[in-house]
Amino acid sequence: MRITVIGTGYLGAVHAAGMAELGHDVLGVDVDAGKIDRLTQGVAPFYEPGFPELLRANLDAGRLRFSTSLKEAAEFGEVHFICVGTPQRPGSTSADMKFVDAVIEGMAPHLHQPCLIVGKSTVPVGTAHRLSSMVAQLAPVGEQAEVAWNPEFLREGFAVNDTLHPDRLVVGVSSSEAEATLRAVYDRILEAGTPYIVTDVATAELVKVSANAFLATKISFINAISEVCEAAGADIIPLAKALGHDARIGNRFLAPGVGFGGGCLPKDIRAFLARAEELGVDESLAFLKNIDAINVNRRRSALTLARGMLGGSLSNKRIAVLGAAFKPNSDDVRDSPALSVANALQVQGADVRVHDPEAIENARAAYPLLNYTTDVQKTFEGSELVIHLTEWQEYRDLDPLHLSALVSAPHILDARNTLDIDLWRSAGWTVRAMGRPAR
Numbered sequence: 001m002r003i004t005v006i007g008t009g010y011l012g013a014v015h016a017a018g019m020a021e022l023g024h025d026v027l028g029v030d031v032d033a034g035k036i037d038r039l040t041q042g043v044a045p046f047y048e049p050g051f052p053e054l055l056r057a058n059l060d061a062g063r064l065r066f067s068t069s070l071k072e073a074a075e076f077g078e079v080h081f082i083c084v085g086t087p088q089r090p091g092s093t094s095a096d097m098k099f100v101d102a103v104i105e106g107m108a109p110h111l112h113q114p115c116l117i118v119g120k121s122t123v124p125v126g127t128a129h130r131l132s133s134m135v136a137q138l139a140p141v142g143e144q145a146e147v148a149w150n151p152e153f154l155r156e157g158f159a160v161n162d163t164l165h166p167d168r169l170v171v172g173v174s175s176s177e178a179e180a181t182l183r184a185v186y187d188r189i190l191e192a193g194t195p196y197i198v199t200d201v202a203t204a205e206l207v208k209v210s211a212n213a214f215l216a217t218k219i220s221f222i223n224a225i226s227e228v229c230e231a232a233g234a235d236i237i238p239l240a241k242a243l244g245h246d247a248r249i250g251n252r253f254l255a256p257g258v259g260f261g262g263g264c265l266p267k268d269i270r271a272f273l274a275r276a277e278e279l280g281v282d283e284s285l286a287f288l289k290n291i292d293a294i295n296v297n298r299r300r301s302a303l304t305l306a307r308g309m310l311g312g313s314l315s316n317k318r319i320a321v322l323g324a325a326f327k328p329n330s331d332d333v334r335d336s337p338a339l340s341v342a343n344a345l346q347v348q349g350a351d352v353r354v355h356d357p358e359a360i361e362n363a364r365a366a367y368p369l370l371n372y373t374t375d376v377q378k379t380f381e382g383s384e385l386v387i388h389l390t391e392w393q394e395y396r397d398l399d400p401l402h403l404s405a406l407v408s409a410p411h412i413l414d415a416r417n418t419l420d421i422d423l424w425r426s427a428g429w430t431v432r433a434m435g436r437p438a439r
């Protein structure tokens with residue numbers, strides 16, 4: 001099939017290459033000419049394991065190309081996937097729909113053939129209906145350009161696998177023709193027995209925000225219990241393990257620490273609540289305010305623990321920060337807990353040095369006043385406190401004995417609960433971990 005993917009960020013670029021991998025003829029489109037140039041040359045514009053290989057293979061096979069022209073996209077595609085961002089609107093908690101709307105405004109006037117427009121971006125429920133009216137008004141082909149919704153559940157760091165082997169496909173459609181088209185697009189994935197759920201468009205939009213709200217709730221739940229553990233001198237790690245053995249609860253997304261960040265969960269729960277307010281059902285989702293507050297408070301708790309470990313003041317204290325990305329295996333720093341803690345430490349007078357294996361360039365663009373290094377040993381040199389804020393494997397593999405000779409004082413705060421703290425303690429380090437008792 002001839003497929004276009006509009007928006008080539010973390011989601012769209014992988015989706016475009018994934019659709020080509022399934023055998024389709026794919027055109028990826030973005031307003032960022034620099035990004036399109038890089039993709040055309042087979043250079044990934046972001047860090048995502050496995051993506052460079054997928055991109056290169058499908059460029060070489062002649063199934064994948066890129067453009068900045070929405071007119072070209074309109075004339076080429078039978079199916080158009082919308083994968084542009086829906087960030088938090090400045091000065092509001094709702095989603096900013098300007099990028100999605102711009103795609104429809106730019107593409108619809110060039111739609112002369114029947115086609116299917118499929119939203120993948122996370123949007124407020126009701127968006128597909130609104131876009132349908134826009135398309136009917138603006139497209140020469142009128143209502144023969146149909147709008148469907150097919151939410152994307154991919155996780156950064158696992159995006160290639162999640163695109164080619166999703167745990168479910170959800171398609172929200174208004175006609176059996178649209179459903180048949182999407183079935184044909186995903187033919188090979190469906191052959192593998194992937195669960196396939198067909199709904200109306202509003203339900204499909206809601207599945208995505210509900211999934212993210214549930215995941216955020218699970219993380220904030222364990223972090224709230226973690227706060228209680230800290231106050232009571234109990235230990236969140238065996239507690240979480242014990243909860244996870246109950247199959248009704250499960251152990252995934254129950255990792256306590258500094259909380260969630262990224263381009264999805266934080267803004268999605270806020271936008272969900274904002275939309276619920278518009279629909280007059282905000283009381284039903286009022287708990288999401290607490291989920292957000294618990295999450296933001298974890299960053300403050302990490303600061304409080306750090307200050308305590310440094311004798312009550314951060315002023316002029318040399319601090320090594322391990323991690324800048326919002327999670328490992330990604331260079332995404334959007335709403336990164338690591339960077340927000342690093343920045344707060346510096347604002348409160350600490351001399352901060354931040355290390356990350358992949359995200360330094362993005363981190364520097366977001367927080368230009370922080371000091372960065374790509375040499376993990378240099379981060380440790382002379383530090384009075386090390387704070388582990390993004391759980392890269394590289395940090396788990398560090399040798400605490402060797403590093404203790406580099407620091408001014410062997411003090412470490414594990415804000416992700418993934419280091420082997422017994423190993424660090426036996427190498428002479430004073431260790432604190434979020435939600436775990438001091439020893």
Ligand code: UDX
Nearest residue numbers: 152153154155156253254255259260261262264326327
């Ligand atoms: C999320 C959803 O998982 C995905 O389905 C959706 O499509 C987009 O949003 P992503 O933002 O890539 O994906 O990251 P995810 O792996 O969900 O992690 C989100 C944040 O939660 C990270 O900051 C992570 O460190 C944190 N987290 C995750 C925890 O603090 N504890 C956990 O147990 C799990």
